Amino acid sequence: MTQLDEAYASLFTINMGVRSGERIVVFGDTIRPDETPLPADEERRKRLLGVAREAGQFAHDTYGNASFVSFPATTASGAEPPEILWRATLGENAVDRLIASGIFSRLLAKTADRNDLLKATAIVMEAKEDVADVVVALSNNSTSHTRFRALVNGAGGRFASLPTFDPDMFFTSMRVDWPALAERTGRLAATVNLAAEVEVETPNGTRMRFGKQGRTAKGDDGMLTQPGSFGNLPAGEVYLAPLEGTSSGVMVLEYAPTRRLSSPLTLFVADGRVVEIQGDEPHRRKLEQKFAENPDNRNIAELGIGTNDRASRPDNILEAEKILGTIHIALGDNSGFGGTIQTPFHEDYVFYNPTLTAIMADGSRLVLIENGKLVI
Numbered sequence: 001m002t003q004l005d006e007a008y009a010s011l012f013t014i015n016m017g018v019r020s021g022e023r024i025v026v027f028g029d030t031i032r033p034d035e036t037p038l039p040a041d042e043e044r045r046k047r048l049l050g051v052a053r054e055a056g057q058f059a060h061d062t063y064g065n066a067s068f069v070s071f072p073a074t075t076a077s078g079a080e081p082p083e084i085l086w087r088a089t090l091g092e093n094a095v096d097r098l099i100a101s102g103i104f105s106r107l108l109a110k111t112a113d114r115n116d117l118l119k120a121t122a123i124v125m126e127a128k129e130d131v132a133d134v135v136v137a138l139s140n141n142s143t144s145h146t147r148f149r150a151l152v153n154g155a156g157g158r159f160a161s162l163p164t165f166d167p168d169m170f171f172t173s174m175r176v177d178w179p180a181l182a183e184r185t186g187r188l189a190a191t192v193n194l195a196a197e198v199e200v201e202t203p204n205g206t207r208m209r210f211g212k213q214g215r216t217a218k219g220d221d222g223m224l225t226q227p228g229s230f231g232n233l234p235a236g237e238v239y240l241a242p243l244e245g246t247s248s249g250v251m252v253l254e255y256a257p258t259r260r261l262s263s264p265l266t267l268f269v270a271d272g273r274v275v276e277i278q279g280d281e282p283h284r285r286k287l288e289q290k291f292a293e294n295p296d297n298r299n300i301a302e303l304g305i306g307t308n309d310r311a312s313r314p315d316n317i318l319e320a321e322k323i324l325g326t327i328h329i330a331l332g333d334n335s336g337f338g339g340t341i342q343t344p345f346h347e348d349y350v351f352y353n354p355t356l357t358a359i360m361a362d363g364s365r366l367v368l369i370e371n372g373k374l375v376i
Contacts, residue, residue: 004051007170008058011136014178015233016158017225022133024059024066025089027081028052029073029139041258044166045140051167052138059136076290077142077163077257078333078346080108089152091130097123107147110333110344117147124151131155138162145333145346149230156227164258164318165233173234173311173319178222181236184374185219185307189238191368191376192217195358198242198303200327202354203371204252208269208329210303211246215338219307236308236322241339245272247300251329253349256283257317273298274331290332296343302330304348305356305369320350325372327354 012018028049031037037045049070056068069088074081083104087095098104103120106112112120124131135152137143142163152159192198198210222235251267251274254260265279265287274291275298277284290297308322321328332345353372357365368376 004054004167004170005058007174008055009062010174011055011160011233012059012062012134015222015224016134016136016160018059018063018134020063022063022065024063024134024136025069025132026052026056026059026066026136027069027071027085027088027139029071029141032072035073038259044164044258047167048138048140048165051165055136055138073139074141076345076347078145079141079344080110080146081139081143081148083108086148089132089135089148089157090124090155091127093130094124094127097127110147110342112147112342120147120151121154124155128155131157133157135159136162138165140164142346144230144232145336150336153228153230158224158227158229160224160231160233162233162318164316166313166316166319169234169313169319172313173236173308173322176222176234176236176308176310181308182219182221182223185221185236185238188305188307188368188374188376189217189219191366192238192240192305192358194360195366196361197246197359199357199359200303200351200354202252202327202351204254204264204351205266206250206252206351206354208247208249208251210242210300212240213243213246215240215243218337232318232322234308234311234319234322236311236324237304237306237328239302239304239337241334241337242272242300242303244299244340247272251349251351253283254352255314255317255320255350257347259315269300272300274300287331290345290347294343294345296341297332297345299332299334299341299343300329301332301334301339301341301346302328302337302348304328304330306350307374314350314352317348317350321348323350325354325369325374327351327356327369
C-alpha cells in the first residue's frame with residue numbers, strides 16, 4: 001500500500017466511517033477554458049483532480065459501490081454544482097422531479113425561497129434510498145455553502161468538503177490527533193456560545209466586532225461518521241454566522257485564498273457589510289466584481305477560529321483557516337449554517353496573531369485567544 005493509499009484508507013475509515021454496502025460519490029472539477037490561474041495554482045489544481053480520481057478509484061476498489069464525477073469548475077465557491085453531480089449524488093428520480101416542479105433552476109441560481117426549499121427537501125426525502133451515503137468533495141471551488149450539500153445532508157448523507165486541497169495535507173494537517181482536536185474544538189465552541197458579541201483585533205490593524213445574538217457556534221472536528229454529518233477536511237475550526245447587520249470595523253487582508261497579496265487590502269465594514277475597499281492589489285478587482293454582481297456578496301457571513309495544531313500553511317485557505325490560534329472572516333453566503341443570506345459566493349480570509357474576546361450579555365469580557373495563543 002502506497003502512502004496515498006494509506007491516506008485514502010484513513011479518510012474513508014476514520015473520518016467518514018464507511019460501512020459495508022454504503023454508496024460513495026467522489027467528485028472533482030476541471031479548469032474552465034475561460035480561467036487563467038497562476039502557474040503554481042494550475043499545477044495544484046491538476047494534482048487535486050488527479051487525487052480526486054485516485055480517491056474515487058480507491059473507494060471503488062475497496063468498497064465496490066463508489067463513483068467519480070468531474071465537471072468544469074463553478075464560477076466561485078458557494079455556487080451550485082451542475083446537474084450531472086446532482087444526478088450522481090441524489091439520484092435520477094429526485095432530480096427529474098425537481099426539474100418537473102420548476103424548483104431545480106431556482107436552486108441552481110440560488111433564488112429558491114423557503115417554500116421551494118421545503119418542497120425540494122420533501123422530494124429528496126421521498127427518494128432518500130437513492131442518495132449517496134458518503135460524499136467526498138475534492139473540487140477546487142467549495143460546495144460547502146450550497147443547497148446541493150444541504151440536501152445531501154438532509155437525507156442523511158455524510159459530506160466532506162476539501163476545496164483547494166493539496167495532497168501534501170494528507171501528511172500534515174490530516175495527521176492531527178483527532179480525539180484531541182475534537183475535545184479542543186468542542187470546548188472552544190461551548191465558550192464562544194456564552195457570548196452575546198465577539199471582538200477581534202490583530203497586529204495588522206484588523207479590528208472587528210460581531211453580534212452573535214440568536215446564533216450558535218459549531219465545531220468542525222473532522223469526525224463525519226454520523227448521518228447528516230458535514231465538515232471540512234482537513235478539519236479544525238469553530239464557526240458561526242454573525243447576526244446580519246451587526247458586524248462592524250476594519251479588515252486588513254494580507255492573503256487571498258491561495259496566495260499572499262502583493263500589498264494589503266483594507267475593507268471597511270458597517271452594518272454587517274463591506275462598504276469600502278482601499279488598496280491597489282489586483283485582488284481588489286475580483287472583490288469589486290463580486291460586489292457588483294450581487295450586493296449580498298458584501299455580507300459578513302462567518303467568523304471562524306482555527307483549532308488544528310498540525311495546520312501551518314498560510315497560502316491555502318483550506319488549511320490556513322484551521323491553523324490553531326488564527327481567525328477567519330468570510331464574505332457572502334451564510335444560509336447553510338444559520339444565516340439568512342443566500343448568494344452564489346462565499347470566500348474566507350485568514351488573520352494571524354489575533355486577540356479574540358467574548359463579550360457577555362452583562363458586558364463582562366473573556367479573552368479566548370491572546371496574540372494567537374489559545375488561553376481558555
